[in-house]
Amino acid sequence: MSATYETISVVGAGAWGTALAQVAAKAGRKVTLWAREADVVESINIAHENSTFLPGIALSPEIRATSDLAAAASADAILMVTPAQHLRATLAQLAPHVARGTPVVLCAKGVEQGTNALLTEVLAEAMPDALPAVLSGPSFAAEVARGLPTAVTLACEDETVAEALAHAIGLPAFRPYYSSDLIGAEVGGAVKNVLAIACGIVEGKQFGASARAALTTRGFAELTRLGLALGARMETLAGLSGLGDLVLTCNSPQSRNMSLGLALGQGRSLAEIMGERNSVSEGVHSATAVVALARKYDIEMPIAEAVADIVTSRLNVDEAIASLLARPFRAEA
Template sequence: MTKVNVIGAGAFGTALAITAKKAGNDVLLWTRHRDHADAINSEKGNSKYLDNVSLTPGVEATSELARAGNANILLLAVPAQHVREILAQLKPWLAPETVLVMCAKGIEQDSGLLMSEVMAEIAPTNPIAILSGPNFAREIALGLPTATTLACRDREIGEDIVKAIGLPAFRPYLTDDVIGAQVGGAVKNVLAIACGVVSGGKLGENARAALITRGMAEILRLGEKLGARAETLMGLSGLGDVVLSCSSPASRNFSLGAALGQGDILGEILQQRIAVTEGVYTASAICRLAEKFNIEMPICFAVNEILNGGVAVSNAVEELLARPFRDERLAGF
């Protein structure tokens, strides 16, 4: 039996633990806090992050990294900005052959590094993979049909991961484009905030469709500079994730943007949330990368101005609408 442990007992980590156990693996779910682990084990669920969903029998929660690190495959489902810290704490307990699968979507705010680059810095001898796609945690946990991208440069290891966690209703599609699988997921968080602003500000469905389309152009520009393949960015971990997150209030990033569009204050929105909204922290890192590579990413810049620049939503929208008219062939993907 394959040991597939999950690091991070938020909604997505819990859903992955449920799925990995359904697939026939030995599964431990790690949370930072012992009282949270005890609550999960006693209630056979995770009411804090994923209410009214039962764990697959046999899933156990723990707060001990030494136990959680003992695995064939580790699914890392902690927020992107905490990956470095948690992985450094895990490192003493990792075997060199343990496969690390990144399930967070973001770019490290301080360094501008992709999650694969952070992983390579902390655990350079461990094989790595990326899991990313249009994947709402609750639907995965309930066994609703889901497809996702599994990116791994070593095809044999990638196939082993797919065999370990794949189910008829949870379908990983394998690629070796590790960069592409990360760029789409990171940028879509910021685009989802923008689409939420449009929804909350009642700017219309035409505007949201335009943001999704032009947002894909921004993803493809950044992906090209970082070495991603366009086919990956137009797949599940890019376009698929954009469509989901930019269209549904169930997306944390979309709902945050909607609250901003309605006039709520960012700090107050974040205080009311127990789960991390990744786009808030990734926006500034994306904009620094865009400046570094001289890439036009006006939507991401507008969102960053709202989040981190003190610019009012109405002013950011006006700036976008005041941009010069372009030939679509020149402004395309």
């Protein structure tokens, strides 16, 4: 482990970005947190609280918030936590200010609409001189910010960099396990958001715990098929950033994606649900892109397809459920 990362910038001050800034500050790093909203910057710098996206949690006074993207660029490592569909535009603004070879850790989860690109591909195109890394795993922002324990995957093709980053932001209660499997680390997070909507629908329809467990398991089979086709390693897909994140997100209404699915299952409209939220449910935006990727590689993903059909209004919830339950019987493997 040769490199050290003493200054960390977090780009994106939603709940997850704020939680990661809190982790890095507790780990002893000098932290800059970029927010687009002036009121969020003021709240963090003066009240030491993100009252908009993470209310009620006292933040380290060592976190310095800014709305100046260029100021956030001058750090030893950058954590990118902007929503997946806004990543390319934010990277394009940031790129002229970032030193060549700076580790850029992708912490959002999704697949870009339109291009169907993984976020590492977006980073390679928008900021080709950056050193790409991915952080993903079972981690609700409020729990992490409060210091409750969890473990995540931190991946970089140069595993010595992954190890150094893990030491830079790791804490006894926030345990990054490092890996060199970038694709495996990001595929799990992108697909599980889509599957969590399906699990929420099962909960909203009151189909029971057995149905949710079965759907989670078959969803993991879909995630695995796509991940392996894209070049991921099985041990990564079965690890924290794959199975671990899937189990968390598909079993708690605290998940933005599961809670959205739950409301859909209860009969509410997508427009109504989305209109009430100031946070992003990535599964809604990634569903069609995940399905397009699956078709490109001739991978069967019926649960993800059902979610995509629902969020694009091609089918209603009951029609999508009926379509899944009418599928022919087949061998499990």
